[in-house]
Amino acid sequence: MSAEVKAAFERDGVVKIPGAVDGEWVERILEDAQTELDDPGPWVTDTNPGVAQDRLFTTRYRWQHAPVIRDFVFSSPIAAMAASLTGSQKMRFYFDHLLVKEPLTSAPTPWHQDIPYWPFLGKQIVSAWVSATSSRVSHSSLEFVRGSHRWDAYYAPESFDGQGGWTEDFKGEPMPDIEAARDRPDCPFEIVGFDVEPGDAIFFSAWIIHGAPANAGRERRVALSTRWLGDDATWYPHPGCDPTVTQDDTAAIPGRYPEDDERFPLVHGPRT
Numbered sequence: 001m002s003a004e005v006k007a008a009f010e011r012d013g014v015v016k017i018p019g020a021v022d023g024e025w026v027e028r029i030l031e032d033a034q035t036e037l038d039d040p041g042p043w044v045t046d047t048n049p050g051v052a053q054d055r056l057f058t059t060r061y062r063w064q065h066a067p068v069i070r071d072f073v074f075s076s077p078i079a080a081m082a083a084s085l086t087g088s089q090k091m092r093f094y095f096d097h098l099l100v101k102e103p104l105t106s107a108p109t110p111w112h113q114d115i116p117y118w119p120f121l122g123k124q125i126v127s128a129w130v131s132a133t134s135s136r137v138s139h140s141s142l143e144f145v146r147g148s149h150r151w152d153a154y155y156a157p158e159s160f161d162g163q164g165g166w167t168e169d170f171k172g173e174p175m176p177d178i179e180a181a182r183d184r185p186d187c188p189f190e191i192v193g194f195d196v197e198p199g200d201a202i203f204f205s206a207w208i209i210h211g212a213p214a215n216a217g218r219e220r221r222v223a224l225s226t227r228w229l230g231d232d233a234t235w236y237p238h239p240g241c242d243p244t245v246t247q248d249d250t251a252a253i254p255g256r257y258p259e260d261d262e263r264f265p266l267v268h269g270p271r272t
């Protein structure tokens with residue numbers, strides 16, 4: 001990563017890296033997506049099961065048993081890129097999240113911040129959203145509130161299926177109404193979106209506010225988001241966070257760097 005790209009990531013909280021992974025990975029992700037749509041695993045959000053249009057489908061936490069995801073995590077260049085962007089010596093893996101929007105999916109991805117959903121704190125926590133399809137912002141590519149990773153805000157999570165609160169347990173500030181503000185001349189948010197081609201990656205801070213519009217197009221949109229823990233990550237289980245991994249599942253110690261190779265394997269960097 002050039003100094004310029006790293007500076008942009010630090011300033012904006014997001015950068016697009018064109019052609020981050022090659023066509024072979026793209027093919028494998030597309031095949032994996034079809035397999036999951038046909039036979040979904042346990043951690044699924046699905047607004048319209050079984051149909052070919054108007055369906056937002058997400059599935060996650062499969063790296064331990066899905067060979068494509070496992071290979072991607074351990075063999076693609078993404079971990080090294082995440083380390084370079086965040087200035088981390090090491091990168092541990094948190095989880096994988098496959099996100100599909102079928103043609104004419106009316107559901108937007110709500111504006112949200114990732115960090116409150118997750119049992120971690122730390123500024124060197126990053127996602128790599130790798131697109132396996134060509135997508136314009138109007139066809140549900142991602143949008144961001146530029147610089148919002150530096151606000152020090154921690155907003156209450158929302159469910160992706162439009163059903164409102166992610167959990168009753170989480171007490172937090174509600175997300176500002178970005179959508180209502182965006183067309184106002186005095187909109188205080190700088191919204192940036194990225195059109196993508198297959199293999200492009202959007203890297204973004206776990207603290208940045210982001211979302212995606214509906215898919216107004218006639219093509220399926222497929223992306224694999226992987227979540228990475230940099231050097232300053234600490235384990236922070238809290239009410240209402242990600243139910244796929246709890247304190248019962250890990251040897252990680254609250255407030256400490258998560259040295260648990262079963263749950264959060266070291267993928268990049270030295271062991272010591």
Ligand SMILES: O=C(O)CCC(=O)C(=O)O
Nearest residue numbers: 099109114129212223225
């Ligand atoms: O793909 C999407 O629509 C949303 C992705 C997202 O929010 C994420 O990867 O954190």
